[in-house]
Amino acid sequence: MSPRSCSKLPWLVVSGYGAHIKSTPRLLIVQKNGTTTEYPIGDVHHLLVVGGHTIHSAVLQHMQNAGNWVSFFAADGTPVGLIRPPEDRVDEQVRAIQRHAPAHSYALGITRAALGRRLQVIGETTVVTGESPLYQGELEVLQDARQELEYLVTLDEIRRLHRLATDMYYEIMARTIPKGTGFRRRTARPYMDPVNTMLSFSYGILSGVCAVHLAGAHLDANIGLLHQGERALVRDLTELFKPQMVDQPIFALVRQGITASDYEIGESRCTLSDALIRRMLLHLQTSIEVTAIGRQVEMLADALIRNREFQILDPAEFLPRIPLKNH
Missing domain, CATH: 3.100.10.20 (CRISPR-associated endonuclease Cas1, N-terminal domain)
Structure with missing residues (x-):
């Protein structure tokens, strides 16, 4: 060739x-x-x-x-x-720029975009399933939270609203999942249900892709804008892609059907079968748009290094190409 x-x-x-x-x-x-x-x-x-x-x-x-x-x-x-x-020493120069960046504006943009994309997933899931998972007043609460962002002054306020809206999103999406899975909300490790375990496995793959592209742009993965701590910038970036690249296809896969043979719940954690992992990987290979992640990292680096407005990709550029309908 x-x-x-x-x-x-x-x-x-x-x-x-x-x-x-x-x-x-x-x-x-x-x-x-x-x-x-x-x-x-x-x-x-x-x-x-x-x-x-x-x-x-x-x-x-x-x-x-x-x-x-x-x-x-x-x-x-x-x-x-x-x-x-x-x-x-370009990495050291970029690291210094990251430390002095106006984190408030970046955190605001990430939180706004993440919330908007999660609202989009809720809406599209309603169309697919033919039934809204929202309880009365919940949509208004999330929409109000999005508007309230514009008036938040401190990073702590933005982070608190982000956590509350994200927790609410998972509880809403749990209503679209068969009750037999035991998934009610996003939990901390160790995961005792298959859906949380599937999400964690998939988020790990997404995080790895994001971490590599951040390194390509010489950005320090530990200097976050919304999050704090180890790999904080990776967590910032994944917030922009989790809803469409992971949540949507994984929730669709679960609705299509997983059985007791697909996982095992032990005393300390839930373990996924090799067969289920292979099914997940087939979906994720299509839904995790590596090119889109690279473009977003380039836009982030451009904003930080050249002190320009932080642009965020339109989700239409990387919507999952796998079937989302129930079977």
Whole structure:
């Protein structure tokens, strides 16, 4: 098969397993699944290798000569190594910018968008199931919360409203799920029902994708805007994608039917079967739009580094392409 040229973001993610990565002084060459793709080395400012692949030592030499970065991650997005050009401290510069960013405006934008997307999922689920899961007055409460955001002054107020609206969303969506699953709301670990376990597994995959792209943009995953603590920025970013990329397809899968053979509830936690995990992965491979996540990270980095308005993608650009109707 003849090689093709491709260049999108200023960073390149090679994920999964089995890729063969090599280079010339001018080209980065990735061979995977019978396809060879060539990238001008000058356009790949950051190569991110996720999972198990073969990489020629010449790739590291040519990337360094071009002043580019190479990062290595485990399959789940956990960082395991970094090679950067000598004297290049762009990550430290970006980290300083993150620490001094006006977190209030970013947190406001993330919370507003996340709430809007969750309202959209509730509405679309009502259409699919033919029955509204909302109790009287709940829609008004969520809509009022969205309007109230504009008047919140402190980050603590924004975080509190975000938690309340998110908790309410899960309780509403639980009413669309068969009662036999035991899912009533989003809970903390350890998970004792299959739906919370499925969500946690899926959120982990989404978080890994987000973490890798944040690293590609040299953003520090631990410096959040809405959230605080370890991997706070990853949690910020996943809030924008959980409703459409994970919740919608996973809730649809559960409504289509899971059986007692799909999971086991032990004394300390619920365990998913390999068969159910494979079904989930088939859905998530389609619904988790990696390109959209990369674009959103690029928009976030652009806003932070160049002090521009933070733009958030329209969900229409990454709506799930799997069937959401009940069977």
